[in-house]
Amino acid sequence: MKSIQATIITIGDELLIGQVIDTNSAYIAQSLNRIGVGVKNRIAVGDAKNDIVEALTNAAKSSQIVILTGGLGPTADDITKPLLNEFFGGKLVIHQPTLDHITDIFVNRHKRPMIERNRKQAEVPDVCEVLFNETGTAPGMLFKKEGVYFFSLPGVPHEMRYLTDNHVIPTIVKNFTTSPIIHRTLLTAGIGESFLSELIADFENNLPENIKLAYLPNFGMVRLRLTATGLAENELKISIEEQFAQLKLAVADHLVTDEDENMEVVVGKLLKAKNQTVATAESCTGGFIGHLLSKHAGSSQFYTGGIISYDNRIKTEFLDVPEPILQTVGAVSQEAVEQMAKAVREKMKTDYAVSVSGIMGPSGQTNEKPLGMVWIGVASKEKVYSKVFYLRFDRLRNIEVTANQAINLLRLLIINKI
Numbered sequence: 001m002k003s004i005q006a007t008i009i010t011i012g013d014e015l016l017i018g019q020v021i022d023t024n025s026a027y028i029a030q031s032l033n034r035i036g037v038g039v040k041n042r043i044a045v046g047d048a049k050n051d052i053v054e055a056l057t058n059a060a061k062s063s064q065i066v067i068l069t070g071g072l073g074p075t076a077d078d079i080t081k082p083l084l085n086e087f088f089g090g091k092l093v094i095h096q097p098t099l100d101h102i103t104d105i106f107v108n109r110h111k112r113p114m115i116e117r118n119r120k121q122a123e124v125p126d127v128c129e130v131l132f133n134e135t136g137t138a139p140g141m142l143f144k145k146e147g148v149y150f151f152s153l154p155g156v157p158h159e160m161r162y163l164t165d166n167h168v169i170p171t172i173v174k175n176f177t178t179s180p181i182i183h184r185t186l187l188t189a190g191i192g193e194s195f196l197s198e199l200i201a202d203f204e205n206n207l208p209e210n211i212k213l214a215y216l217p218n219f220g221m222v223r224l225r226l227t228a229t230g231l232a233e234n235e236l237k238i239s240i241e242e243q244f245a246q247l248k249l250a251v252a253d254h255l256v257t258d259e260d261e262n263m264e265v266v267v268g269k270l271l272k273a274k275n276q277t278v279a280t281a282e283s284c285t286g287g288f289i290g291h292l293l294s295k296h297a298g299s300s301q302f303y304t305g306g307i308i309s310y311d312n313r314i315k316t317e318f319l320d321v322p323e324p325i326l327q328t329v330g331a332v333s334q335e336a337v338e339q340m341a342k343a344v345r346e347k348m349k350t351d352y353a354v355s356v357s358g359i360m361g362p363s364g365q366t367n368e369k370p371l372g373m374v375w376i377g378v379a380s381k382e383k384v385y386s387k388v389f390y391l392r393f394d395r396l397r398n399i400e401v402t403a404n405q406a407i408n409l410l411r412l413l414i415i416n417k418i
Helices: 024-034 049-062 080-087 096-109 116-122 157-175 193-199 201-205 233-250 263-274 288-294 312-319 323-328 334-348 395-414
Strands: 005-011 038-045 065-069 092-094 123-125 129-131 140-145 148-153 181-189 211-218 221-229 255-257 278-282 303-308 352-358 373-380 384-390
Touching: 005 024, 005 049, 024 038, 024 065, 024 157, 038 049, 049 065, 049 080, 049 148, 065 157, 080 092, 080 123, 080 140, 080 148, 096 116, 116 123, 123 140, 129 157, 140 157, 148 157, 181 233, 181 263, 193 201, 193 211, 193 221, 201 233, 211 233, 221 233, 255 263, 263 288, 263 395, 278 288, 278 334, 288 303, 288 395, 303 312, 303 334, 312 323, 312 334, 323 334, 334 352, 334 373, 334 384, 352 395, 373 395, 384 395
Parallel strands: 005 038, 005 065, 065 148, 278 303, 278 352
Antiparallel strands: 092 123, 129 140, 140 148, 181 221, 181 255, 211 221, 352 373, 373 384
């Protein structure tokens, strides 16, 4: 069966200059992948008519599905709709349900007058199928030409997601026969990508042709993803599960989870299963560990709170770090983080605690303490453990890696591996 291919085109000068990060194409690609549609290309173009037309023309040559986002707003630089109207040979007409919806938003909900610029958002080419947008003022549109389906969606992320979930994906499923694509992903820690590759070289070399292995390193962890394509779905499931079981055995000493989930999710599950809690004491990460632990629903069951002890005075007054420690070995030290972890656990009355203190850069280093040096401490009622790391990234990356390494040390303490 020939696989269905899609091209994703994101529109906007702000994407090309890096002012806005393109999360839309990632969401659309993931959504397409789940229904067995491959992504041939992801293209970003500016607010230039000729560039958009060229992208549309080229996409139609290689893909059965083309999805555009952006350029549907009410301002002068939003040129997608009139361009599509011309490209597909239509004329702009008012879509009454959309006009009623926009009127309700401005007049009834926000008590604001409807201006002509807002009214024009209800205009659509008469050659399109309107994808009604309950979450905003710009409707989505579907055009069909020579067997190719062209979807145009607003660039506002929550509106794009709504239209993708409720219109784009159901339309594709209804009108195309797709080939199954199955993924299995696991997360490893404590081993670098190159060493991991050496460890599983024999496994990788003996994979069936229709199953591919991908390495996805991030935050000091490495995800391994198996992707299976090309067979009947039931056969694919059996085949990939057999290979995934072998992969898990090969990386058993470094395995964090055999699900596609982040470290903080894994730790949250462990704590909830044990009905236990954790608190944080953060210096160099400025609350980022607490952010990760509390970002998912249900985190109040295990995360009680934290102390951001950026200034040394907070370390002494709230975390009982003795002045002599700060004056001799300093805040970035084993002694400091171990005391921080013990104190915050006792003060927050939790089962576990995590503490960090380090030099994230780009300044603050000394001869004894280089940029990227960070001490991480974890504590339970029975044990306190600490470890030093030497990171080599920029400030923000160092903070992210530190937070994830800290949560991993907490995981190891919970499962009695340290």
